[in-house]
Amino acid sequence: MFTIEHEFDATVITLVDDEGAPLQEDVIVSAFSECITVEQYDPREGKNHKITLSMAQLRDIGAALDLPEGAYTIVNATAKTAL
DSSP states (O other): OEEEEEOSSOEEEEEOOOSSSSOOOOEEEEEOSSEEEEEEEETTTTEEEEEEEEHHHHHHHHHHTTSOSSOEEEETTEEEEOO
């Protein structure tokens, strides 16, 4: 399950783990114009962990999901195998 909220400076997506035990903590994805942040609470440490990705890194993650093992660069929106 997920929710989407449009705020002044970001779109916030909250991913809720509802598939079955053991459930993971919610993941909050905040999309700003210049970056994406991914945040999740860690109950073992009692604090939130946040990762900030550039738009290029987010694009690379999207491309990587459909590619086999290897090293790649994105050129003109097409993944190329690195030499």
